[in-house]
Amino acid sequence: MYARELGGQPLTLEASGALYKDALVMYDRETQTLWTQIDGSGMRGPLAGRKLKPIPAVQTTWGEWKRQHPETLVLRKPEKILNSPYANYALDPHTFGISGRQQPDARLPGKALVVGLREGEDALAIPLEKLRKKPLLETTLAGEPILVVYDPVRNTARVFRSQVGGQVLKFSLAGRGKEKQLLLKDREGNRWEAASGKAIEGPQAGAALEPVPYLVSYWWAWVAYSPRTRLGP
């Protein structure tokens, strides 16, 4: 949060759509100067070299903030009663101009992280939040069975095809092995390393599950590229 008045002139700030050193860059509509969000310094343009004064702000929850400040005001949002973390902004009047879309996809908060998968015409996003609660997910992509497994210790997700040699395997978690490797087992008596997809024990020992390309992305970025994405699990 920054004071946006410089030398008596209030600036109107907006996202410039650019990143600099991994940080969001703003610009002001008055002079088109670019400002980094990290420290509020002007990087390019008429006000380059100037600095916006940071203002301490608190990041907390609505419940907590209300307790601390019972008389608080709150920014009005599009009218919809929210009773779940994943609000439905069906009537959001604010446009979201990425890829020409006029309506944001409100199935998830924009900065929710998702495991994004795409094959052919099919796109599937699985919230990381859901994987943290249930780290093994068997689903399909473009009609083919796949396995999504999340390792909270390593904070990584892996996605594989569940079909091996014409047979669709059913998996479950099998604890951890050497070096805390997350292990899976199937109903055929095989044990698999989740990280590599390799069978380390059983009739399929030595075989490997075929990895499926995936990305971990912010929901809003995923939707920008795959507007018709399905949302799992």
Next chain:
Amino acid sequence: MLRHAIFLILTLGLAVPLGAQQSQPKEERVGDGYLIQVLRPGAIPAIVAPEFVSREEGDKFMADREPVLGVFDGQVAKAYSLWHLDRHEVVNDATPALGPIAVTW
């Protein structure tokens, strides 16, 4: 700024393997870093005329565990939903004691 690093990696990562509908982001050397234009300016519209309601009204559209950015200037307390900020990146607001402020997350 981990979240921005993730944003960077992912928007670029998405552009490459998925044969993005948009062209590759433009890169420009500025100072000792690179300015990477991923979206056009204004693609994420800032809020310029924010409206505020009371806590009681807010309870109708805010969840208790909804993340917010809060500011207290000694007189006035204001909260901004992070889910809402997601869509706009910047709220141009003002308070009596602080003057014009840019709420950004």
